[in-house]
Amino acid sequence: MKTKIAFAVVSVLALTTAVRAAEIAPKADATKVTVDSEGKKHEWMVKGGEREKALELKPDLKHGRDVFEVCSACHMPEGWGRSDGTFPELAGQHRTVLVKQLTDIREGNRDNPTMYPFALTSEIGGEQSVADVTAYIAALPMNPDNGKGPGTDLAHGKKLFEDNCVRCHGQNGEGNEEKYYPRIQGQHYEYLLRQYKWIKEGKRRNANPDMIAQIKNFSDKDTVDVLDYVSRLSPPKDKLGPHGWKNPDFE
Numbered sequence: 001m002k003t004k005i006a007f008a009v010v011s012v013l014a015l016t017t018a019v020r021a022a023e024i025a026p027k028a029d030a031t032k033v034t035v036d037s038e039g040k041k042h043e044w045m046v047k048g049g050e051r052e053k054a055l056e057l058k059p060d061l062k063h064g065r066d067v068f069e070v071c072s073a074c075h076m077p078e079g080w081g082r083s084d085g086t087f088p089e090l091a092g093q094h095r096t097v098l099v100k101q102l103t104d105i106r107e108g109n110r111d112n113p114t115m116y117p118f119a120l121t122s123e124i125g126g127e128q129s130v131a132d133v134t135a136y137i138a139a140l141p142m143n144p145d146n147g148k149g150p151g152t153d154l155a156h157g158k159k160l161f162e163d164n165c166v167r168c169h170g171q172n173g174e175g176n177e178e179k180y181y182p183r184i185q186g187q188h189y190e191y192l193l194r195q196y197k198w199i200k201e202g203k204r205r206n207a208n209p210d211m212i213a214q215i216k217n218f219s220d221k222d223t224v225d226v227l228d229y230v231s232r233l234s235p236p237k238d239k240l241g242p243h244g245w246k247n248p249d250f251e
Contacts, residue, residue, distance in 0.1 A: 085190025149228025
């Protein structure tokens with residue numbers, strides 16, 4: 001009975017999330033261009049394609065749960081990833097962001113050799129599967145115990161965040177669903193650090209050019225301090241799961 005109730009709650013939340021995302025999903029902005037570490041140019045938001053198609057579809061949450069079973073091997077059944085940053089927390093992320101990142105990996109716009117084989121259409125299905133699994137993930141409760149940074153200079157990190165990050169990621173790291181800006185609150189510090197370095201070095205080819213420009217002059221200390229601060233930004237209480245929560249859909 002608990003499992004059925006828990007899945008019903010997730011289902012309602014996911015449907016609400018999916019409907020809202022479909023209502024606010026923006027038109028792709030292909031005017032922003034990034035340059036990777038090899039000097040090649042890439043559009044941040046490639047027009048058309050699987051991303052836009054997936055966001056237009058009504059999700060099937062039962063199927064989304066089935067698709068997520070493939071993802072859960074790395075991201076864990078709760079979608080909380082690993083505190084050492086090996087795999088990020090996905091739970092509670094904006095659905096638009098989840099769809100963009102998944103389709104970017106599938107279409108070769110973002111390099112992720114570990115995830116790529118599991119994200120293929122032959123493995124999890126087409127646009128409908130993308131719509132289904134992202135709706136399921138977006139409604140999962142978030143981890144209250146994400147991996148934190150060293151805590152060495154949080155005052156400096158806070159100032160850097162307020163001066164450089166708030167405009168896009170929000171005062172508390174909540175991101176912006178309509179603009180595809182990710183929720184970074186509650187994310188594991190080591191994952192944030194790795195992705196930040198890859199963005200700065202041009203290894204993450206689908207990064208927002210605005211962010212690349214914003215952080216290009218950050219020192220190593222700046223990087224550690226600002227992400228240390230970010231790792232301590234907590235999601236709203238209504239988005240957090242209990243400490244030690246286990247996803248009943250996988251029991």
